[in-house]
Amino acid sequence: MIIPKYAVKFRAAAFVFIVVLVMAGSTSYMGMPREGAPDVTVPFVTVMAPYEGMAPSEMENLVAIPLEKQFNDLHNVKEISSSSMEGMCVIFIEFTTDQDIDEALQKVKDKIDMAKPDLPDDLDEPTVDDLNVSTDIPILTFTLSGDPSLERLDNIAQELEDLIENVPGVRQAGVSGSLEREVRIEVDLNRLISYRIPVSAFSAILLGENATVSAGNLDTASGQKYQVRVPGEFTHVHEIKDLVLGIRGGQPVYLSDVSTVIDTYKDRASITRVNREPCVTVSVMKRAGENSIAIIDSVKEILAGYQLPDGIKLTLTEDQSKDIRMMLAELENNVAAGFILVVLVLIFFMGGRNSLMVALAIPFSMLMSFIVLSLLGITLNMVVLVSLVLALGMLVDNAIVIVENIYRHYNDGENRIEAAVNGASEVAWPVITSTLTTLLAFS
Structure with a gap:
C-alpha cells in the first residue's frame, strides 16, 4: 500500500500532518455545537386550526373535511388523519421519507389557501408546523412561584420571555400555566x-x-x-x-x-404547581444545529441578572446542559481510560514503545472524526457520543493488528523502515475491509 511507504519516506511531512491533525481536531472539538438529541426531522406535518365556541362535530364538518379534501391532492403522502375537539381541529399529514420537509410545508400552506373559500370567514389562520426532535423539546425549563396572583407571575414571565428570545440561537420561549x-x-x-x-x-x-x-x-x-x-x-x-x-x-x-x-x-388548559405552590412555567426551545450549552449558559446569565420582586422564587426544573456535560465527560473518561488500559495491558506483551503506538491510535482517530463531523455540520449529541464510544474498541483492534504485524516483521530480521512499510501494507486492506463491514452493519 502506498500510504505506509510515503509516510516513512517523508517523515517530516507525516509529522507536520500529525501536528495539523491535533490542532484542527482540537479546534473542531471545542467549536462543535453541543446538544442532547440529534437534529432529526420526522416527515410529519401538523395543521392546527382554532375556532373557538365550535363543537367537535361542527369542527369536523366546517374545518376538517374541507381541508382534508385539498390535502388529498398532495404527493408523497402516506397517511392523513385528523382530530376534532371543542374549538380546535388538528390534522396530521405523514409524508414519505424521501419528501423534502420544507417543500412539504410550503405545499400544505398552498393547499390551505386553496381551501379558504370553503372555510368559515371568521376562522383564525391555521398554523402549519413540522416535527423536529431537536427544536421541539425544551432545553431549559423554569418556574416562577411564591405569589398567589398568577397575573403578577405571568407579567414577570412575559418580561423574561422577551429577554430570552433575544438570545442568539433561541427559537422560542413559551409561557404555560398562566392566565389569559x-x-x-x-x-x-x-x-x-x-x-x-x-x-x-x-x-x-x-x-x-x-x-x-x-x-x-x-x-x-x-x-x-x-x-x-x-x-x-x-x-x-x-x-x-x-x-x-x-x-x-x-x-x-x-x-x-x-x-x-x-x-x-379563559379556562386554564393546564395547571402547574411547584412545592405545592401555583406557578407559571417558561420553556426555552433552540434552533436546529445551535449549541445547547452556550444557549443555556446565556439564559442563566439573564435569569441571574434579573431582579425578581420580593417573595418570587425561580426554580429550574429541566436543564439539558447538565446531561450534555455529563455525556461529554463520560466520552473523555472513556478515551483516557482506553488509552491507559491499552498501554498497561500491551506493555507486557509488546513492550512500552509498541503499546504506546497502539494507544495513540485512539486520540488521533477521534480528532480526525471531529474534523469530519465539523465539516459535515453535525453536532456533538448523544448519538454521536455513543457511536464514538462504540468505535473505541474497533480502533484498538485495528491498531493492535497493524503494530503486531510490524513487530513480527522486525523480529524476522527486517530493519525498522522495512518492517513498518511491509507490516502495515500487508494488513492494510484486511483492516480497512473489516472496518467497512462493521460500518455497513451499523448504517
Missing part, C-alpha cells in the same frame, strides 16, 4: 328579540367594529404619499359596552342593553 385575559359577552336572547335584532346581525356588527380598516392613500402637495388606516379594534371594555347595535324608537340600542360584558380569564 378574555372578554366574555353573554347575550340575553329575550332582550335581543324584544329589540328585533337578529343574532347574525349582532355578531356581524361586533366583528365589523372590532377591526382596523384601510382608508386608502393620501397624496400631499409635496409629492409625499401616506397610507391612511382607521384603527377600530377595541382597547377597553367600556368601548364594547357602548357599541351601538341600532336605533329603536329614536333611541340608540347599546350592546350593554342586550348583553352582559364580563372582563375575565
